[in-house]
Amino acid sequence: MDSSLYVYVEDVRGEGLEAVLDRITGYGVAGLTVAAAYRRARDVTPHSRPRVTVRGDGVHFPPPEDLFDGLRLVPPVQAGAEEEPLAALRLATAERGLKLHGWTVFLESTTLGMANPDVTVRNCFGDRGSPAELCPSNPDVRRYAVALGRAVARQGVDSVVAEALHFGTFGCGYQNERCFVQLGPMDVFLFGLCFCDFCIRRAADLGVNAEVAREECARIVGGVLDGDPPAQGEVTRAALTAYAGPEVVSYARARSEVVTSLVSEVSAAVTAEGSKLVFLDATGAAKGYMDGLPPSGLSAHDSWQLGVDLVALGDLVPSLGVLVYARDAERVADDVVAYRRSTGKELRAVLRPGMPDTDSAERLAAKVRAARAAGADAVDFYAYGLMPYPILDRIPGALSG
Numbered sequence: 001m002d003s004s005l006y007v008y009v010e011d012v013r014g015e016g017l018e019a020v021l022d023r024i025t026g027y028g029v030a031g032l033t034v035a036a037a038y039r040r041a042r043d044v045t046p047h048s049r050p051r052v053t054v055r056g057d058g059v060h061f062p063p064p065e066d067l068f069d070g071l072r073l074v075p076p077v078q079a080g081a082e083e084e085p086l087a088a089l090r091l092a093t094a095e096r097g098l099k100l101h102g103w104t105v106f107l108e109s110t111t112l113g114m115a116n117p118d119v120t121v122r123n124c125f126g127d128r129g130s131p132a133e134l135c136p137s138n139p140d141v142r143r144y145a146v147a148l149g150r151a152v153a154r155q156g157v158d159s160v161v162a163e164a165l166h167f168g169t170f171g172c173g174y175q176n177e178r179c180f181v182q183l184g185p186m187d188v189f190l191f192g193l194c195f196c197d198f199c200i201r202r203a204a205d206l207g208v209n210a211e212v213a214r215e216e217c218a219r220i221v222g223g224v225l226d227g228d229p230p231a232q233g234e235v236t237r238a239a240l241t242a243y244a245g246p247e248v249v250s251y252a253r254a255r256s257e258v259v260t261s262l263v264s265e266v267s268a269a270v271t272a273e274g275s276k277l278v279f280l281d282a283t284g285a286a287k288g289y290m291d292g293l294p295p296s297g298l299s300a301h302d303s304w305q306l307g308v309d310l311v312a313l314g315d316l317v318p319s320l321g322v323l324v325y326a327r328d329a330e331r332v333a334d335d336v337v338a339y340r341r342s343t344g345k346e347l348r349a350v351l352r353p354g355m356p357d358t359d360s361a362e363r364l365a366a367k368v369r370a371a372r373a374a375g376a377d378a379v380d381f382y383a384y385g386l387m388p389y390p391i392l393d394r395i396p397g398a399l400s401g
């Protein structure tokens with residue numbers, strides 16, 4: 001079974017290339033998925049130097065001029081990119097027979113969003129309140145995404161693993177966030193919808209009355225901000241129709257055309273550079289991120305909320321990666337089975353080997369077995385620099401079990 005371990009360039013820099021590869025080779029994984037283009041974060045990194053790592057927005061390689069020349073959005077360049085850490089990893093992994101995948105965060109960048117607020121999501125009140133969220137309908141964002149995919153592919157990676165190549169959620173709009181208003185899941189969903197000019201035009205092209213949808217969103221979210229009780233229950237199409245009306249649901253569903261067409265363009269660009277696209281669906285991460293206890297709705301059934309049309313993408317992209325952030329092996333199996341129905345292509349399940357999802361080696365082994373039995377072609381583990389060594393030591397047993 002194919003497998004990989006997610007790693008950060010900072011991990012490799014802090015511990016040393018050969019030392020990291022020695023250790024990862026010992027885990028028995030088939031490859032590394034390295035963050036080639038990443039975003040801001042502040043992480044406790046238990047076995048690295050420093051012990052707390054502050055990450056920035058941008059790429060870990062010099063952006064090829066021919067790809068970004070004339071584009072409005074150009075990725076920020078990470079410190080140390082001029083040392084070409086990805087090229088060194090490419091050589092060293094090839095020598096060891098390991099694959100190297102290029103993990104790429106596409107549409108989340110506080111740096112780009114703060115400098116270019118008009119390319120970010122605009123909510124139903126007209127606010128540019130999510131500076132980290134670049135809107136996938138925006139033409140400048142789309143050109144940026146295609147160039148970024150091509151640039152990472154050109155690093156010689158076996159695949160470009162696309163994170164955040166879809167609409168985001170309200171909760172991922174920035175950092176150090178505060179909200180002392182109780183919002184239900186449906187309120188949060190409505191608050192996160194983008195109504196920028198490009199989104200409105202695309203919805204209108206599909207026959208959706210975007211202005212009615214926007215007014216309904218503003219009326220409902222505005223009411224909750226004014227003191228109305230929040231919505232109860234999870235987001236489903238039926239519940240959302242009852243809560244916000246059919247036009248809002250039509251508007252939300254029309255977003256999948258934006259994402260599908262963008263993924264198609266990025267995938268073609270990546271293929272043209274001799275690599276392949278792995279599309280990551282973040283739905284499972286949003287559901288189980290905090291505690292590994294996702295609500296009952298399966299991720300594959302809810303990914304439309306990010307503008308992801310799994311059936312359309314199943315035809316388009318050669319590989320689908322799904323984040324299965326759950327404690328329960330049965331839940332892992334159920335999620336993988338539901339995704340398997342939507343694609344006949346490669347299906348990769350991403351698991352967290354430690355907290356909050358996994359409390360023992362036996363549980364990790366059970367989840368790997370469950371993913372495999374449910375039809376996953378590969379398992380990937382997240383992430384080297386974030387997990388203590390004893391947690392990572394669970395991986396070889398889980399892969400061979």
Ligand SMILES: [Zn+2]
Pocket residue numbers: 120121122135136137138194195196197198199200
């Ligand atoms: Zn938009």
